[in-house]
Each structure stands twice: as structure tokens, then as C-alpha cells.
Amino acid sequence: MEHLTSRFYRDVFLYLPINKKDKFMIRFLTAGESHGKALVTIVEGFPSNITISSEDINHQLKRRQSGYGRSARMKIESDSVQILSGIRFGKTLGSPISFLIENKDWTNWQEVLDIEKSAGSIKKITIPRPGHADLVGVFKYNFDDIRNSIERSSARETAARVAAGSVARNFLAHFGIHIGSYVESVGGIYSTQDYFNQFLQNKTSLGKNGWDISIKADKSVLRVLDKSQEKKIINKINSVKKNGDSLGGTFITIATGVPVGLGSFMHYDRKLDADIAFHLTSINAVKGVEIGNGFLSAEQYGSQVHDEFMNDGKSFSRKTNHSGGIEGGISTGLPIIIRAAMKPISTLAKPLNSIDLSSMKKVVSRYERSDFTAVPSCAVIAESMLAWVLAKHFLIKFGGDSLEETTDNFISYTKKSFSRIRKGFRK
């Protein structure tokens, strides 16, 4: 009896903690204030032997910084990564990878953000901006200076995420998975060409590789695919600058080459679509995420929405991709298509009404240097977040401590499992 009990404990304690799904979970942490000395990222859990260079990361950082309508801050910063650990001779070691990105603007903020001295004559910020994290931060963290809310809630932090996403991108590229994005609209100005619908119909002329879409989008200062749309948006941003207002917009993020089988319907927190929605809404100012034809599908008949199956003898696919590449929380093998909405920037040069927390009197809100719109940057950050989620689910499925081991597992799955299914149940 005693023997059986101890065997039970051995089984439970030995096998549960090394559950495959937890062992291969990647994670990252970021640290840093918007105007502090630097941003720091720690990335953990990737296998060894993934090729990565500071040039790869800097390219993504530069893409995140660009876009018409950004603040004067972008003229101060030119983000560049310092790799501190986890990479040797251009390849991951399997150990924690750490990155540092300096804030050049810090030299102008050293006194305001001093780490050890007391506030002294530094003026506290007492007027919260509607829509920003200013007021909720004061309530939640018991701050008496809104500066403390502003610093960490700033979207500056997303530079650190893009660095983490670069590792995920390089890892995925090894398996032919490529991620891209474009801006669909800014301030309600859309292209007359419905590129999004072309993706849903599985009939896009924009290329089979997600990254090609980004290459096209990166040629535009707004990351749009249509020149006439770009002109209209620039005019609108210019008028917004004059009027002291701001704009939001929508953007599309796409991943191609994703194999069937990432994610799971076995439990709510293993669903790929749920995880994507979480990661995208975690981006500052993102207020909505649609997978595939999302909200439109609620208005249509089932016969219009669901993607019919096709088998041409070689491959098993779907006629359309309204589902955005995910059914039952699992990737279908078609491109993952995500549309997301970013609200307008909260800081307005012509401010809304607010309350001064030092007097509790009604005042107009305060203005602090900010962007007029940042939708192009947001789309680049979304690419990083999508890369991250896909790398996570890829490793949950295929595991591996080295890239070679992950590759063996992946090949075995695609060759053996797929050919079994392709033959049909009876053969």
C-alpha cells in the first residue's frame, strides 16, 4: 500500500510539472519608463540555434518608429538595441536573452525622473487627460503625481516588445511562417479597394508571404497600400494638427505559412484566437480585434460565412478564409487574418474638460507633447505580438530545446500526421 502511494506521488510530482504544454512556454518581461534611462526586455524559453542579429531587431525598431503624424519625440529617438545576453556568434543559446534600448530623451528628463533624490522643486502633474491612463493610475497606485502614471503607461514600452517579437519572427521564419501588416484606415478614410476582403476570399494579389505585404506597406508613410488613400489621410492628419485633435484607425495583421494545429479547443486558455485577441488588445490604445470576417459574420447567413472544404488530390484546403485561419481555436493552415482598431491618441492639443486633483475644480485638460496618430506604428507592434503568440503555440505543439529538435518534431508531424489524414479515414 505504502509502495502504491509513493508511486502515485512520484507520478503526480514527476510528470505534472514537466507537462509538455508548460515546459515549452516562452515568456518575456519588459521594464522601463517612457523618459527613463532605457527600456529592458528579457526573453525566455526559446530553443538554441535561432539566428538573430542586432540588425534584424533594429530594422523592426525603425519600422515601429516611422509613420506620418508621430510626435517630435521620434526626431529625438533612433532606437537601437544592445544585446546583453543569450546570443553567441549570432545564435540563441537557449538561455535568457536580454535587450537594452536607450531613451535618448532621458538626458532632458534626468531630474524629473531621478531614481533616488526627493522630488524637491519638481512640479507635480495634477490634471488628468481624458482617455489616458492618468486618472486610473492615480486611483490604483495611490500616486500624488500623474507623472508616475504617464511614464509606464506610455506606448514607448512597445519598443521593448518589438525587440522580443524579433526573436519570435526569426524563429517562425525558419518554419516558413511570415508576418506582415498594413494600415487599413485612419480617421475613417479607407481605400476604395477592399484588400481585406481579398484575403478573406483567399484571392489576394498581394502575395503569398505575409512579409511581402509589409514590404509594400512600408513604402508608404502611413503604411497604406493605396496612394490616393494616403493623400486623403495626410490631409486629414494636417487638419487635425491645426485643430489640436487626434486620430485612430484600423489595421490588418497577417501570418502566412502557419501549419494546421496551433492552439487547441481542449481548454479555454489554449485557444489560438483567444490568445491572439489578448495579445493584440494589450497594445496601447487598441480597443477592438476581429478574427477573419469577425463582426460582419454576425450579419450574414451561415452559408455565406463558413469556409467550404476542397480536396484536389494533393492538398486539403478551404475555398474561402472567412474564419481568418482559425476554427475551433486551432489554426487551419490558411493565413491568419486579424483586423484591429486603435482609438485616437488621448493627448489633445485642444484639450477636453478635466478636474484639477489639487483643487478639485473643473479645468481644461493639460497638453503634453504627443503623437497626432500612431496607427502605422501600432500595426508594426501588432506584427510583433502576433509573431509572439504564434511562436508560443508553435513551441507548445512541437517543443524542442534546440532549433534542430523543434525542426525534427515539426517535420515528423507534417509528413506523418498529414499524409495519414490526407489518405482519408478508410485507407
Ligand code: EPS
Ligand atoms: C506617448 C507619447 C509620446 C510618444 C510616445 C508614446 O512621447 P512623448 O511624451 O515623449 O512625446 O512619442 O511614443 C514613444 C516615445 C515611442 O517610442 O513610441 C504616450 O503617451 O503613450
